[in-house]
Amino acid sequence: MFNTINPISINKFYQDELIHFKKRHPKSSKSKLNLSNIFFNKYPMNWMADWSLPFLPLIQKAQGSQISDIDNNFFDDFCLGDTASMFGHSPKAVSNILKKQLSNGFAYMLPSHDAAEAGVNLNRVFGKYQWQIANTASDANRFAIRVVRAVSGKSKILVFNGCYHGAVDDTLVELKKNKTVNAQGLTGQVYDLSKGTVVAEFNNLQQIESLLKKNNIAAVLTEPVLTNCCMVLPDKNFLEKLIKLTHRYNAFFVLDETHTISSGYGGYGRQHKLKPDLLVIGKCIASGITSAVWGMNDRFSKLYSNYLKSKKEGRSGIGTTLSANPIQFASLNATLTKVITKTNYKKMELGAKKLEIGLNKIIQKNKLDWHVVRVGARVEFICSPGPLKNGTEALKAHKPKLERAIHLGLMNRGTLIAPFHNMMLISPVTYDKQINKLIKNFDAVLQNLI
Numbered sequence: 001m002f003n004t005i006n007p008i009s010i011n012k013f014y015q016d017e018l019i020h021f022k023k024r025h026p027k028s029s030k031s032k033l034n035l036s037n038i039f040f041n042k043y044p045m046n047w048m049a050d051w052s053l054p055f056l057p058l059i060q061k062a063q064g065s066q067i068s069d070i071d072n073n074f075f076d077d078f079c080l081g082d083t084a085s086m087f088g089h090s091p092k093a094v095s096n097i098l099k100k101q102l103s104n105g106f107a108y109m110l111p112s113h114d115a116a117e118a119g120v121n122l123n124r125v126f127g128k129y130q131w132q133i134a135n136t137a138s139d140a141n142r143f144a145i146r147v148v149r150a151v152s153g154k155s156k157i158l159v160f161n162g163c164y165h166g167a168v169d170d171t172l173v174e175l176k177k178n179k180t181v182n183a184q185g186l187t188g189q190v191y192d193l194s195k196g197t198v199v200a201e202f203n204n205l206q207q208i209e210s211l212l213k214k215n216n217i218a219a220v221l222t223e224p225v226l227t228n229c230c231m232v233l234p235d236k237n238f239l240e241k242l243i244k245l246t247h248r249y250n251a252f253f254v255l256d257e258t259h260t261i262s263s264g265y266g267g268y269g270r271q272h273k274l275k276p277d278l279l280v281i282g283k284c285i286a287s288g289i290t291s292a293v294w295g296m297n298d299r300f301s302k303l304y305s306n307y308l309k310s311k312k313e314g315r316s317g318i319g320t321t322l323s324a325n326p327i328q329f330a331s332l333n334a335t336l337t338k339v340i341t342k343t344n345y346k347k348m349e350l351g352a353k354k355l356e357i358g359l360n361k362i363i364q365k366n367k368l369d370w371h372v373v374r375v376g377a378r379v380e381f382i383c384s385p386g387p388l389k390n391g392t393e394a395l396k397a398h399k400p401k402l403e404r405a406i407h408l409g410l411m412n413r414g415t416l417i418a419p420f421h422n423m424m425l426i427s428p429v430t431y432d433k434q435i436n437k438l439i440k441n442f443d444a445v446l447q448n449l450i
């Protein structure tokens with residue numbers, strides 16, 4: 001028999017933890033940010049509201065795998081900027097290079113020698129592509145979508161239910177009663193996004209094929225593992241079959257590795273010998289300095305060059321002023337040569353395995369029908385039975401009130417995990433003792449809830 005956690009104990013625990021939280025953050029609670037309306041709703045960025053706290057702690061410093069706030073609270077950081085700092089905060093190799101670049105200009109609209117180096121470094125780590133630099137993975141996905149539509153002359157893309165590819169209108173859709181609709185809650189979206197996108201369930205090749213047959217699909221865009229609902233792993237050979245199917249219907253395959261770069265050196269695609277037509281990576285690719293990259297394989301880049309030769313003159317609508325700036329290239333190169341190393345990935349994987357095993361033990365000890373999923377350095381506990389097959393199952397598995405209580409309980413005990421789902425990352429500079437403490441804190445929180 002499994003234990004269940006009742007809503008009354010969740011609420012009581014959360015309220016008690018809020019009292020502790022307020023006591024532990026007197027300076028943050030009285031800060032300008034939290035007392036006045038200088039930022040809309042107190043948050044400098046929308047997503048920060050997801051911490052579900054009455055006010056946010058103000059961060060003083062982040063170094064390696066630790067982050068501290070103005071009230072002198074220290075946290076072992078397993079959120080790591082929601083992947084932006086997956087390799088640790090301010091890696092020395094990157095901050096040293098940045099110090100040099102800082103007196104050589106921030107933005108030129110012209111490349112430097114570093115740009116050429118970055119291309120070579122990207123190819124060494126991810127395989128042979130022709131690259132473009134963007135500021136965010138959202139931008140990179142948006143541009144990838146534009147070029148697949150341009151080259152194929154087809155209008156629609158196919159994405160999966162439960163996906164997230166950034167602030168990209170075309171992908172902010174979901175399945176409702178088996179129909180593609182605008183995702184619930186979109187602000188100010190006036191277009192029917194189903195005109196340009198169809199949604200399928202992950203791991204459902206039959207449904208995907210029928211959609212490819214019926215629609216004019218330019219590309220399938222996916223993460224190799226759904227990471228933005230509760231994590232969903234691909235069935236054995238699902239991705240290989242998906243790529244073949246996509247090509248059979250003359251569509252392109254775009255792989256978004258923004259999160260799954262956690263998988264190992266070169267990302268999930270390289271680890272599993274997948275060959276996407278386009279590849280997108282963002283967040284930690286330059287150790288958290290605003291950067292993203294998108295690459296096109298040989299076949300696609302030739303098709304894109306031909307398209308460009310035949311296209312009418314005028315703005316392409318691809319690119320932004322600040323992308324491909326020298327700060328990005330300096331941090332990209334330092335990250336790709338000194339931070340993204342096989343040795344670092346080995347350390348990350350070892351630590352993540354330790355965390356996975358530890359959390360599973362605590363779940364079993366507390367007789368809960370929960371499960372843990374790991375993709376390289378990325379670990380998530382899911383407060384429902386698993387494994388999950390698709391986005392619909394993943395969205396049902398999500399338990400917002402329970403998760404928010406666990407997050408706060410962990411935070412008050414000095415362990416920070418992502419406010420989105422129950423995501424934890426192991427950096428190359430995460431210590432074993434921090435992992436042990438997280439496991440111990442997880443147990444302590446559960447003891448309070450059961």
Ligand SMILES: Cc1ncc(COP(=O)(O)O)c(C=O)c1O
Nearest residue numbers: 136137138164165166258259282
């Ligand atoms: C898989 C994936 N792609 C793209 C993005 C967009 O990244 P950004 O917010 O840095 O543009 C995200 C953000 O969470 C993501 O999870």
